[in-house]
Amino acid sequence: MGGYARASLYYMSGTGNTFRVANWMADEAGRAGATVTTESLEQAHPPADGGEGKLVMLLSPTHGFTAPWHAIRFALRLPRGRDAHAAVVMTRAGSKIAGRRLPGLEGTGGYLLAGILAAKGYRVRGVLPVDMPSNWISFHPGFKPASVDDIVAHAAPRARAFARDVLGGRKRFGGFIGLLLGLVLLPVSVGYLLAGRFLLAKFFFANNRCNGCGQCAQCCPTATLRMIGRKNPRPYWSLSCEGCMRCMAFCPTRAIEAGWSWAVLLVYATHVPAVMFLLNRLPLPAAWAEALSAWWIVALLQYVYLLVSMVICYGFFHLMLRIPAVNWLFTVTTPTHVYRRYHEPGTKLADLPPGRRKTASED
């Protein structure tokens, strides 16, 4: 089958990479004569109108060698496909080091989303990983502009060719090596989805350069970043932050940092074996103590402890950062202080729609 009458592109994008790829593909769909809609996951309200002649494309960045929870949840909530066709595109961390272009690793991301779509009745026609410049600027500095331009220029024809093929009715499945490595790294991905992403969100803070403008909260795609404090508002990252880097990439005063020294303290505080310590000291009847010592109960309690201690520690950290000397200390002990920021060079903040805040009635 070729010649789709309609193409709906849904993308998640923190720093514009996936947005850019979605635009290349929408352009190809338009050229192929389809009526195209391009929407961010946060703004989209996909209609329940599947059927022949419709192509749904789901585009997402890779986080933790798989798809971010935000994209997985979107796929799970999509209306049933009713024989509509679908394709999945994962952008991943391309890099250029010592003049050589190196690929990222999308792992299980593409096929996980494709599997969800297939289970929903979509006929999956293709999966593609695309290397865009890595945006993980809480972890490494952004690449030099020349390297960024080179990676983007290399990605464009690949993404466009995929779109033309799928739109022309050809099946295009790639990323099998990535999938294989992703299966090996599955424990890392599961750990990332269950805990890592929450920890990453809790490394962010605003240094003394923050002027409380609130742009970060306004542009947050998951609408989870809030400004706290009336006189001297500062950004606060709640647990549903996806660590997409938009706030850090576009902050006008480069005030947003990911605290490495703070991360060490936080990981220590959330991983102390407090659960076993408490269980051993609670005056419980022997039968209870025995039942509670089952490995999965201990793991569950440890997980709850991790989330609760993370929120409490971060609240304390947030308060302490209001003391300029403490803020300075955490700032000079993280390299993100000097890191080059990254966002897709052709993408302005205004191009990236913010997340939808819940209305009072939805709360």
Ligand SMILES: Cc1cc2nc3c(=O)[nH]c(=O)nc-3n(C[C@H](O)[C@H](O)[C@H](O)COP(=O)(O)O)c2cc1C
């Ligand atoms: C928290 C986080 C985790 C990431 N994990 C991976 C990964 O496991 N593999 C990979 O290739 N790229 C990874 N990346 C890089 C992004 O997937 C990649 O740069 C993507 O193109 C960003 O797209 P966006 O600007 O549309 O959000 C990660 C980025 C972030 C911020």
